[in-house]
Amino acid sequence: xxxxxxxxxxxxxxxxxISLQSYASWQVATGIGQNREDAVNDAIHNLLMQSGADIRxxxxxxxxxxxxxxxxxxxxxxxxxxxVLETQHTLNRTTVTIKAFIxxxxxxxxxxxxxxxxxxxxxSFKYADSQAFQGALGIEDTNKELDKMLYDQLNNSATFNTRxxxxxxxxxxxxxxxxxxxxxxxxxxxxxQYGSQYIITGTINSLSKSxxxxxxxxxxxxxxxxxxxxxxxxxxxxxxxxIFHKNYSGETDWPFDSxxxxxxxxxxxxxxxxxxxxxxxTSSAAKDLVRELQCAPVSAxxxxxxxxxxxxxMGSDNGLKKDMKFSxxxxxxxxxxxxxxxxxxxxxxxxxRVTAVYPHSAKLKPLDLQNNTLNVDVDDIVTLx
Numbered sequence: 001x002x003x004x005x006x007x008x009x010x011x012x013x014x015x016x017x018i019s020l021q022s023y024a025s026w027q028v029a030t031g032i033g034q035n036r037e038d039a040v041n042d043a044i045h046n047l048l049m050q051s052g053a054d055i056r057x058x059x060x061x062x063x064x065x066x067x068x069x070x071x072x073x074x075x076x077x078x079x080x081x082x083x084v085l086e087t088q089h090t091l092n093r094t095t096v097t098i099k100a101f102i103x104x105x106x107x108x109x110x111x112x113x114x115x116x117x118x119x120x121x122x123x124s125f126k127y128a129d130s131q132a133f134q135g136a137l138g139i140e141d142t143n144k145e146l147d148k149m150l151y152d153q154l155n156n157s158a159t160f161n162t163r164x165x166x167x168x169x170x171x172x173x174x175x176x177x178x179x180x181x182x183x184x185x186x187x188x189x190x191x192x193q194y195g196s197q198y199i200i201t202g203t204i205n206s207l208s209k210s211x212x213x214x215x216x217x218x219x220x221x222x223x224x225x226x227x228x229x230x231x232x233x234x235x236x237x238x239x240x241x242x243i244f245h246k247n248y249s250g251e252t253d254w255p256f257d258s259x260x261x262x263x264x265x266x267x268x269x270x271x272x273x274x275x276x277x278x279x280x281x282t283s284s285a286a287k288d289l290v291r292e293l294q295c296a297p298v299s300a301x302x303x304x305x306x307x308x309x310x311x312x313x314m315g316s317d318n319g320l321k322k323d324m325k326f327s328x329x330x331x332x333x334x335x336x337x338x339x340x341x342x343x344x345x346x347x348x349x350x351x352x353r354v355t356a357v358y359p360h361s362a363k364l365k366p367l368d369l370q371n372n373t374l375n376v377d378v379d380d381i382v383t384l385x
Contacts, residue, residue, distance in 0.1 A: 024080065024103045027051055032095050034276050036087060037061060039096040044079070045287060047100055052108065052158030053078055055290045078103045091271035111295035116384055117161040117318045118293055121196035122151055124167040125230065128205045135208035138262060142207055145264045146230065146282060150202065153286035159294050161318050163196055170201065184240055191237030195313045195360065197299055198234055200289065205229040205247075209254055226254035228278055232285050234292065238299040238381055240343065244292045248281045298384040300326075302376060309365050310376050315358045324354045326364060326382035328373060345381055348373040352382060 029050060031043025040061040048058055057078050060067045066082045081101040088095045108114060125143040127133040136142055147165045155162040170186050187199050206229040227249065234244035252273040256262060262269055269275045300314035310328075314320055329345040336342065350372040352364035364382065366372035 024101055024105075026099055026101055028085070028097065028099050030095060030097050032093060032276075032279065034092055034094065034273075036084075036094050036096065037063075039087075039094040040082075040084060040098060042283065043096055043098045044082075044100070045283065046153075046156060047098070047102070048078075049153065049157040049159075049286070049290060051102060051104075052114070053102070054108065054110070054114075055287055055294065057106075058287075078106050090267045092273075092276070093267060093271040112384055113295045113298050114159070116298045116314075116320060116324075117159060118198055118296065118298060119161045119163065119196040119314065119318060120154065120198045120200060120293070121163040121190065121194050122147070122154065122165045122200045123170060123190075123202070124165055125202035125204055126169070128203050132204055132206055135206055136204070137209075138256075138258070138260075139207060139264060141264055142278070143202075143204055145278070146202060146204070149279060149282040150200075150286060153283060154200075154289065157286070157290055159290050163194055166190070166194065184235075187235045188237050188240060191235075192301070197238055198236060198293060198296075201233045201235065203231045203233075205231065223253045223255055225251050226274055227251045228274070228281060230281075232289070234289065236296075238297075238301075238383075243296070244289070246285070246288060248285055250277045250281060252277045300382050302378055302380040302382065303361065304378065305376055306363075308369060308372065309355070309363050310352065310380075310382070312362055312364060312382055313360065315361045317359050320354060320357050320362050322354050322357060325367070325385040326352045326354070327385055328352060328376065329381045329383065330373065330376070331379050331381060348376075348380075351385065 027047055027050075029043045029047035031039045031041065031046055033039035033042050044061060044066075045058060047053075048055055059077060059079050061082070066079060079100050079102055083099045084096055085099050086097040125146045127136070127143065133140065151162065151165050154160055168190065170183060170190070187201075191197065191199055206227045209224055209226045211224045228251070229247070229249040231245065231247050233242055235241070236243045254274055255272060256269075264270075264275075270279070298314075298318075300312040302310050303313045304311040312326075328348040328350070330348050332344050332346065334342055334344055351367045352372075353367050354362050355365045356363040
């Protein structure tokens with residue numbers, strides 16, 4: 001009898017182990033930090049980004065231990081095991097490569113919006129004004145480095161279908177006031193041209209350097225500091241509104257000479273407190289964008305109609321699959337009593353099902369031909385159910 005109970009327990013544990021392995025996998029990622037612990041945590045962040053995991057479930061690595069690690073199938077943690085494969089040290093930077101056993105089933109965000117990759121278009125960072133540009137003396141190309149760092153992070157995320165950075169001048173109000181009509185119109189036009197629902201803009205407010213004192217002795221004893229201050233905004237082109245705005249700022253030591261030529265991609269700069277802080281803030285911004293957009297609505301524009309079928313500007317590049325269902329909203333241009341033109345969307349009856357998927361587009365057919373909208377037109381909006 002005792003043998004029978006032991007056998008049942010063993011079989012149960014064996015089956016649980018097989019079940020866990022069927023929806024779990026080993027994945028590899030790299031991370032950067034000023035020490036090994038920071039680098040491992042950065043690698044964990046990158047791992048969750050590239051796997052499309054719910055970013056809110058991120059675990060932390062401290063004193064050589066992954067917090068909350070559990071090997072049981074009932075555990076709610078998505079990383080079951082973590083191994084540091086390689087560690088490299090250069091100046092003040094540590095780079096690690098990790099391998100983690102991820103529970104794919106628990107990793108995915110539990111929302112319909114997470115089933116399709118959002119099309120996002122980052123615009124190049126701009127300086128807020130001439131004063132902000134002058135304050136960046138010696139590191140004027142920081143805007144290009146921010147472009148690259150943010151793009152690399154977003155492109156690494158399975159949440160997004162990230163377009164290449166677009167270097168285009170858009171009316172810039174520094175994100176501190178309600179966006180004006182010209183800016184919204186520009187962003188909407190860019191969205192339509194490049195087939196992206198969400199547009200990301202960045203504004204550099206300050207990269208200014210400051211001394212720690214006004215006398216010679218103080219300046220000899222202490223290192224000057226330099227600020228990092230920028231804003232990130234996300235524009236939803238379908239709903240024509242700014243849905244995210246956040247400021248990122250920091251101040252660290254600036255150990256470089258005023259006349260020194262700086263290569264912003266050198267280990268010397270990137271390994272400095274300032275270079276690492278720049279990376280950390282950009283990484284934090286990328287994480288915030290994933291958190292904000294991971295479960296956001298997925299919408300597309302109608303670009304053509306063929307009888308009862310409609311063609312939309314979203315396809316397999318976004319992870320669209322056959323039989324997915326969309327609702328329809330019809331677009332109309334209206335003019336107010338004071339002559340201002342604006343666009344409205346009215347929900348239409350019936351649902352549409354994906355019947356064919358192409359790389360950048362898809363064909364939708366009404367679920368009920370007797371109860372569908374007859375006058376669907378280009379620029380109408382469909383939203384994933």
